Amino acid sequence: MGETSVRECSVARTLEIVGEKWTLLVVRELLLGNLRFDGIVARTGGSRDILAARLRKLEQHDLIERVAYQERPVRYEYRLTARGASLQPVVTILREWGDAHLAGSDGPPVVFRHSCGARLHAVVVCEACGEPVSGDDLTAERKDR
Amino acid sequence: MGETSVRECSVARTLEIVGEKWTLLVVRELLLGNLRFDGIVARTGGSRDILAARLRKLEQHDLIERVAYQERPVRYEYRLTARGASLQPVVTILREWGDAHLAGSDGPPVVFRHSCGARLHAVVVCEACGEPVSGDDLTAERKDR
DNA sequence: CGCAGTGAGTTGGAAATCACAACTAAGTCG
DNA sequence: CGACTTAGTTGTGATTTCCAACTCACTGCG
Numbered sequence: 001m002g003e004t005s006v007r008e009c010s011v012a013r014t015l016e017i018v019g020e021k022w023t024l025l026v027v028r029e030l031l032l033g034n035l036r037f038d039g040i041v042a043r044t045g046g047s048r049d050i051l052a053a054r055l056r057k058l059e060q061h062d063l064i065e066r067v068a069y070q071e072r073p074v075r076y077e078y079r080l081t082a083r084g085a086s087l088q089p090v091v092t093i094l095r096e097w098g099d100a101h102l103a104g105s106d107g108p109p110v111v112f113r114h115s116c117g118a119r120l121h122a123v124v125v126c127e128a129c130g131e132p133v134s135g136d137d138l139t140a141e142r143k144d145r
Numbered sequence: 146m147g148e149t150s151v152r153e154c155s156v157a158r159t160l161e162i163v164g165e166k167w168t169l170l171v172v173r174e175l176l177l178g179n180l181r182f183d184g185i186v187a188r189t190g191g192s193r194d195i196l197a198a199r200l201r202k203l204e205q206h207d208l209i210e211r212v213a214y215q216e217r218p219v220r221y222e223y224r225l226t227a228r229g230a231s232l233q234p235v236v237t238i239l240r241e242w243g244d245a246h247l248a249g250s251d252g253p254p255v256v257f258r259h260s261c262g263a264r265l266h267a268v269v270v271c272e273a274c275g276e277p278v279s280g281d282d283l284t285a286e287r288k289d290r
Numbered sequence: 291c292g293c294a295g296t297g298a299g300t301t302g303g304a305a306a307t308c309a310c311a312a313c314t315a316a317g318t319c320g
Numbered sequence: 321c322g323a324c325t326t327a328g329t330t331g332t333g334a335t336t337t338c339c340a341a342c343t344c345a346c347t348g349c350g
Contacts, residue, residue: 006187006188006189006190007170007173007188007189007190009173009240009243010239010240010241010242010243010244010247011169011170011173011236011239011240011243012170012243013243013247014239014240014242014243014246014247015166015169015170015239017247019164019166019169020336021160021164021336021337024156024160024164025152025156025157025160028152028154028156029152036297036298037297037298037299038296038297038298038299041298042150042151043150043151043152044151044152045151045152046337046338047337047338047339047340048298048299048300048339049299049300049301049337049338049339050336050337050338051299052298052299052300072345072346072347073296073297073298073344073345073346073347074345074346075296075297075298076297076298083246086242086245086246087242089238089242090235090238090239090242091156093234093235093238094155094156094159094160094235095154095155095156095159096155097155097159097231097232097234097235098154098155098156098157098158098159099155100231101159101228101231102155102158102159102162113284114271114272114273114274114276115284116271116273116274116276118271118272118273118274126259126261126263127259127263128259128261128263129259129261129263131259131261139258139260165307166307166308181326181327182326182327182328183325183326183327183328186327191308191309192308192309192310192311193310193327193328193329194308194309194310194328194329194330195307195308195309197327197328197329217316217317217318218315218316218317218318218325218326218327219316219317220325220326220327221326221327
């Protein structure tokens with residue numbers, strides 16, 4: 001009766017870290033190799049203070065590292081850790097959804113490619129049989145406490 | 146020289162619609178079959194006013210429909226459209242990332258399953274050869290304007 | 291030296307969002 | 321009638337975000 005039935009699921013937990021405004025755009029830039037602060041500011045369009053805060057948070061959660069790329073004057077760039085780079089599928093799937101459902105004026109300006117030259121594609125498959133999952137053949141299961 | 150080099154990519158466009166706080170948690174609930182306002186409030190923990198605003202925005206973008214499930218008094222529930230249901234991979238991949246990198250106290254409370262009984266798994270593959278893409282064998286390409 | 295330039299932030303104040311609780315509305319049930 | 325249900329809306333603060341300007345630590349030029 002006095003139960004809080006708020007779902008503390010992995011989706012919510014993930015969004016607590018990368019769900020703030022600008023965060024995934026920062027990750028997108030880092031994946032693209034745009035590693036410096038001013039570059040990130042220019043490419044994302046976010047304001048400097050917020051982007052600085054996002055970078056700090058990503059660093060705290062060990063998704064990026066701050067690495068000096070020169071001394072005198074010391075200048076830092078941000079590199080994705082393995083953990084951070086594992087957000088690639090998240091960015092890919094968002095890009096893909098946008099490509100499919102929100103036609104831009106002249107196609108996507110950023111394209112990730114496999115080494116064979118073709119574009120990336122995110123799919124949801126069954127863990128066991130490996131089959132692609134279509135909208136209907138899935139069930140949702142809830143472990144209520 | 147007066148160039149704005151802000152990337153107007155699909156990632157940014159997608160996040161403009163589903164990137165606000167609570168939006169993807171609402172989608173998660175709808176995917177789980179929790180279609181009524183009070184249920185969504187209870188399960189997500191968001192405040193009523195914001196959730197009402199998110200539902201309106203999702204409806205405007207044709208990701209959900211407001212359907213009367215009874216007359217006298219008229220009561221509505223929200224159903225994902227095909228377009229909206231296509232966000233399933235986004236939610237799946239966020240859940241999966243959280244499962245892998247943010248261990249919850251006692252495992253994920255929400256599980257999607259394929260009809261064969263196994264869990265879902267999101268992968269990024271090459272569009273052409275179908276091979277899973279590992280972190281390194283990809284290149285980023287930018288169409289600057 | 292003096293001064294413009296660069297890169298990486300920080301600061302201050304206004305504007306927009308969010309959170310929370312209380313309230314409304316339309317009807318049902320006892 | 322009064323209590324209850326569902327689906328919101330409203331009012332009032334608290335938080336975030338936005339934006340421009342400013343700092344700091346140096347470099348490179350004349």
